[in-house]
Amino acid sequence: MWERSLVLSAPGKVILHGEHAVVHGKVALAVALDLRTFLRLRPCGEGRVCVRLPGVGVVRSWDTLRLQALRRGFAGKRWEEETAARSPSVEQLDTLKEFAGISAGASAPESLATLAFLYMCLAISAKYGWTEEELTLINSWAFQGERVIHGNPSGVDNAVATWGGALRYQSGKITPLKRVPMLRILLTNTKVPRSTKVLVASVKEKILKFPAIMNPVLDSIDAISQECQSVLEAMPANPSPEYYPVLEELFDINQHHLNVIGVGHPSLDRLCRVTASHGLHSKLTGAGGGGCGITLLRSDTSPLAVEAAKRDLCACGFECWETSIGAPGVTLHSSSSLNAEVLHALSES
Template structure:
């Protein structure tokens, strides 16, 4: 086990195009956000394992002796990740004192941590004593990949600490990355963590968190795309809660009732994803930026209309589109729809005054709004100097757990 203090980050994600259509065999484009989750791991003391999650006001600690059952309960090969059985998840739930039917962020975070910590540590003769702090810029439960970023950070930190993968050398750099084989192992373990949280995830969110950039998802196959430009967006959370399951079922119902109408709409969404991929590659290759951005804006407008047609729009998202259109900007929902989040494309020459005015108007509606970038790097090891002061203090203020099992 390494005795170093490590700081790891992983990005959230948005779906650029292909929401819902991807369920029916069409192409979706998922892209990383410049909003990240950060994790600090350091050697613990007094044979304790501490987990501090300030976003959900959770401070926990366990004695390593009380966690020894994980070594026998979890049959794991660190190089060949596999899913936690229902019986094991139930055992972890009972140990952590989580009531049956749990679904809140704290309960799911604890179960995911216990599984990844126990499974990845199982290659060692004893469980390591560690202090872990995880803090995120991502809103929880908004469809922006917050749980996947958490899983990716945990997997990267625990694999590095256990010696299953190397610790990248910063050597005066602010950020360092693992090699492709190590990233693949991180991604596989993060996917197992996502299964604990979501049951049957697609694997897209953890793949974006691991690899960054943009991924093309089609018929269960995930392909990273090279040469993707770093685009500016406004990301808006309407804070309207919705059920992804109900929305997906609604689209399927419409498709079954009106196949001759719905199939062409889904085909068009598929074509939008493919055309967007082509345009982004053209921008990265040095094409006419103004012309290419105009096409990207047209694709956003067309897709938003399609998403309303298939029944996943919402009045809160209509207001988002109307407000930004008043400033010459183009917006669409991202994710499940029915509320949730939307994205607004910003051209390279969009003036700060337009951005600020749009943000103020959206906040006046009660929405949360961030100016951020999409297409950046995936999971990374970071130097303390690379962090903003507020993030650094949250991760390194020496807080300790106040609840013990």
């Protein structure tokens, strides 16, 4: 029997540059954040498999014998034949939904998270490790979870979570950046909901309506991503303060471009104004239309200035976290490497 507990973590992710343009074949830069999701695996002597996902309010358990029977009799084929390269079939997912009591059309985060857990619980063997081959396997299975939840994902989220650092994404090809500085940022959630699908469609419509205007804007966003990549890869060897004004200008220019293509929002404009009043530079990250924004912090930005900016952002009704980009990827922790706050949170879950 598996006798010891394991604690693992993986980083969050934001798009630094290239939102929406990436849909049209341009370069996007995705970076790992030092805001991590932790997973604790521990043996259970009750003959059950239990999962607790406090972030989405999931607390479920299943009898081990029932899971084993499901695996053996799953649609007449063996789970051992499953690979991380094969997409989950509709039949498989429907069977798991029925098993877990999830309605056929359910799209709530808790339902999709439960479905992804069950699928991978039954499909993955117990082997784990940290060689490049094994990281590739982790990434492949994480992509399967993305497929269960999102249907046709890009593969960027799972790749950043697995390898960390920063990645260049273009036309389906994912390339890790060679070197990445640990830049400090503020991540701010405006709490304004939006539909990525609707925003992507609206950008496409505008490109079709005004191609001579919009295509040069996308080319410019592409150039911003590539210029930012050059700066990020140069900084570790020469950590000069002169790079920060360049990165700040790129933030400003890209934010204006994103407003031009129609994915801005008054809440994001307000975020940029608030941080500008403290001498800081911000842009939206992701789909836009609300959602989140990121603010670059220079290496010499004082803690008092950061706290003042956070206070003013929170006064707008936003949520704000100070973190850094370029964080490491999936990590296996020892108890001694975890701080008291993380250990307490894990003990409560």
